[in-house]
Amino acid sequence: xxxxxxxxxxxxxxxxxxxxxxxxxxxxxxxxxxxxxxxxxxxxxxxxxxxxxxxxxxxxxxxxxxxxxxxxxxxxxxxxxxxxxxxxxxxxxxxxxxxxxxxxxxxxxxxxxxxxxxxxxxxxxxxxxxxxxxxxxxxxxxxxxxxxxxxxxxxxxxxxxxxxxxxxxxxxxxxxxxxxxxxxxxxxxxxxxxxxxxxxxxxxxxxxx
Numbered sequence: 305x306x307x308x309x310x311x312x313x314x315x316x317x318x319x320x321x322x323x324x325x326x327x328x329x330x331x332x333x334x335x336x337x338x339x340x341x342x343x344x345x346x347x348x349x350x351x352x353x354x355x356x357x358x359x360x361x362x363x364x365x366x367x368x369x370x371x372x373x374x375x376x377x378x379x380x381x382x383x384x385x386x387x388x389x390x391x392x393x394x395x396x397x398x399x400x401x402x403x404x405x406x407x408x409x410x411x412x413x414x415x416x417x418x419x420x421x422x423x424x425x426x427x428x429x430x431x432x433x434x435x436x437x438x439x440x441x442x443x444x445x446x447x448x449x450x451x452x453x454x455x456x457x458x459x460x461x462x463x464x465x466x467x468x469x470x471x472x473x474x475x476x477x478x479x480x481x482x483x484x485x486x487x488x489x490x491x492x493x494x495x496x497x498x499x500x501x502x503x504x505x506x507x508x509x510x511x512x513x
Contacts, residue, residue: 362407
């Protein structure tokens with residue numbers, strides 16, 4: 305069984321062509337009787353899920369969903385994105401360097417005045433551009449996410465806020481070790497002798513030159 309964040313089939317398929325990269329993967333999974341389970345939005349939105357993992361790694365305290373989810377049986381803390389506070393005020397440029405250090409990144413992109421003091425944080429794993437309106441309508445000083453577009457950055461800059469773009473891959477890759485550890489613990493409690501390994505070969509498709 306292969307547990308992933310991104311689904312293999314992201315858009316509906318009308319046919320499976322084994323000559324394409326996607327079709328070849330599906331064929332290989334079928335041939336080897338490999339089950340595929342993709343968490344994606346469920347893990348993003350879950351309480352103690354991927355957004356909370358990122359917030360914890362970055363030292364964001366008093367976290368709550370940036371966009372809450374409602375419904376019967378919905379666990380408190382469930383929703384898309386997170387908002388919270390840093391332990392103390394710091395300049396946007398200082399926060400960017402701290403984010404780089406905590407995530408082990410070579411580079412990040414920032415939008416806004418680097419000397420601006422920030423403490424209230426909004427964050428979202430993956431592509432956070434769709435949450436820019438929610439960020440701007442919140443009280444957060446800075447938005448930490450991946451895949452921000454040029455016009456997103458301009459809008460944030462015009463609102464005299466800040467943004468730190470950490471890249472899509474690095475905002476989500478931290479789930480690998482964390483989910484593997486949770487699965488090991490859950491299986492251990494059930495006395496199940498199933499080995500869980502965190503994949504270490506996946507890399508960011510983008511390179512900085």
